[in-house]
Amino acid sequence: MNGNGTKDDGSGTDRPADEAGLSERLQRLDRQLSQRDEKAGGPDGEEPTAKMSAIGQAFRLSSELVAGVAVGAALGWALDKWLDTSPWGMIVFLLLGFAAGVLNLLRATGSVR
Amino acid sequence: MANDPIHQFQIQKFFSLEIGGVDFGFTNSALFMAAAVTLISGFLILATSGRGLVPTRMQSIAELVYEFIAGTLRSITGSEGMRFFPFVFSLFAFVLICNLLGMFPYFFTVTSHIIVTFALAMLVISVVIVYGVIRNGVKFLKLFVPSVPPWLLPLLIPIEIISFVARPLSLSIRLFANMLAGHITLKVFAGFVVTLSTLGFVGISGAVLPFLLTVALTALEFLVAFLQAYVFATLTCIYINDALHPGH
Numbered sequence: 001m002n003g004n005g006t007k008d009d010g011s012g013t014d015r016p017a018d019e020a021g022l023s024e025r026l027q028r029l030d031r032q033l034s035q036r037d038e039k040a041g042g043p044d045g046e047e048p049t050a051k052m053s054a055i056g057q058a059f060r061l062s063s064e065l066v067a068g069v070a071v072g073a074a075l076g077w078a079l080d081k082w083l084d085t086s087p088w089g090m091i092v093f094l095l096l097g098f099a100a101g102v103l104n105l106l107r108a109t110g111s112v113r
Numbered sequence: 114m115a116n117d118p119i120h121q122f123q124i125q126k127f128f129s130l131e132i133g134g135v136d137f138g139f140t141n142s143a144l145f146m147a148a149a150v151t152l153i154s155g156f157l158i159l160a161t162s163g164r165g166l167v168p169t170r171m172q173s174i175a176e177l178v179y180e181f182i183a184g185t186l187r188s189i190t191g192s193e194g195m196r197f198f199p200f201v202f203s204l205f206a207f208v209l210i211c212n213l214l215g216m217f218p219y220f221f222t223v224t225s226h227i228i229v230t231f232a233l234a235m236l237v238i239s240v241v242i243v244y245g246v247i248r249n250g251v252k253f254l255k256l257f258v259p260s261v262p263p264w265l266l267p268l269l270i271p272i273e274i275i276s277f278v279a280r281p282l283s284l285s286i287r288l289f290a291n292m293l294a295g296h297i298t299l300k301v302f303a304g305f306v307v308t309l310s311t312l313g314f315v316g317i318s319g320a321v322l323p324f325l326l327t328v329a330l331t332a333l334e335f336l337v338a339f340l341q342a343y344v345f346a347t348l349t350c351i352y353i354n355d356a357l358h359p360g361h
Contacts, residue, residue: 067279067283
C-alpha cells in the first residue's frame with residue numbers, strides 16, 4: 001500500500017501519458033482475450049459443459065416435480081388421518097401437489113416468476 | 114459380499130455414547146462428517162494464515178472458492194444477502210468436501226443418506242423462515258399470495274404453500290439421489306469387471322467395456338460431486354432471496 005502511494009507521487013507529472021498507454025494496453029489485451037475465447041469456445045469446446053449442465057438440470061427438474069407430488073400426498077394423507085375424511089383429502093391434495101410440482105418446475109426453468 | 118452395491122452405504126457404529134438415554138454413537142458417518150469439517154477448517158486456516166498480498170498457491174485456492182460463492186450470492190440476493198455468506202459458504206464447503214471424500218474407494222459418502230441432506234435442507238428452510246419473519250413480519254406471508262385475480266386465490270394459496278413445503282424435500286432428494294445413484298452405478302459397473310474377469314480369456318476381453326465405463330463414470334461422479342454442491346448453494350441463495358424480498 002505504502003509503496004504504491006509514494007510511486008504515484010513521484011511520477012505525478014507524466015501521469016496522463018501513462019494512463020493512456022495503460023488503457024491502450026488493457027484494450028489490446030481485452031481484444032486478444034476475446035479472440036482466444038472465441039477460438040476456445042467453438043463447437044468442440046462447448047459440448048461437454050453443455051451436456052453436463054443438461055444432466056444437472058434434468059435431475060433438478062425431476063426432483064422438483066417428485067417433491068411437489070410427494071408433499072401433496074403426505075399432506076392429504078395426514079389430513080385424512082386427522083379429520084377422518086378418507087379418501088377426499090388424499091385425492092384433493094394429490095392434485096394440488098401435482099400442480100405445485102408443475103409450478104416449481106416452471107419456476108426452476110424460469111418460465112414463471 | 115464384496116460385490117454388493119448397497120453395502121457401501123451401511124452405517125457402522127464404532128462406539129456408543131449414551132447421554133440422557135439418547136444414544137450418540139460415533140458412526141462411520143459421523144467420522145466422515147468430522148473429517149470433512151476438520152479438513153475444511155484446517156485448509157482454510159492454513160491457507161489464509163500467510164495473508165500475502167500476492168497469494169501463495171493455497172491462498173489463491175481459498176480466495177477462488179471465496180470469490181466463487183461470494184459472486185453467486187451477490188448476483189442472486191444483492192449485497193444485502195452478503196450477511197448470509199458464512200452460512201452459504203459453510204454449506205457449500207461441507208457438501209463439496211463430503212461428496213469428494215466419498216469418491217475415495219472404501220470411504221463413506223455422508224451425503225448419500227437422505228437424513229443428512231434433509232437435515233441440511235431443513236436448516237436452510239428454517240433460516241429462511243426465521244429470518245423472513247423477523248425481517249418482514251406478516252409481509253413474509255405475501256410469499257404465498259401470487260398476484261392473480263382474487264377468485265383464484267383459494268386454489269392458488271394451497272398450491273403455493275405445498276410448493277414452499279416441497280422445497281426442502283426437493284433440495285434434499287436431489288443431492289441424496291445423485292450421490293446414491295452415482296455410487297451404486299459405479300459399484301455395479303466395477304463389479305461387472307471383477308465378475309467377468311473370472312471367466313477366463315473371453316471374460317477378460319469382455320470386461321474391457323465395463324472397465325472403460327467405470328473410468329468414465331468416475332470422472333462424471335467428480336463432476337456431479339461439484340455440481341451438486343454448487344446447485345445446493347445456488348438454491349440456498351435463491352431461497353434466501355425469497356426471505357429478503359418476499360412477494361412475487
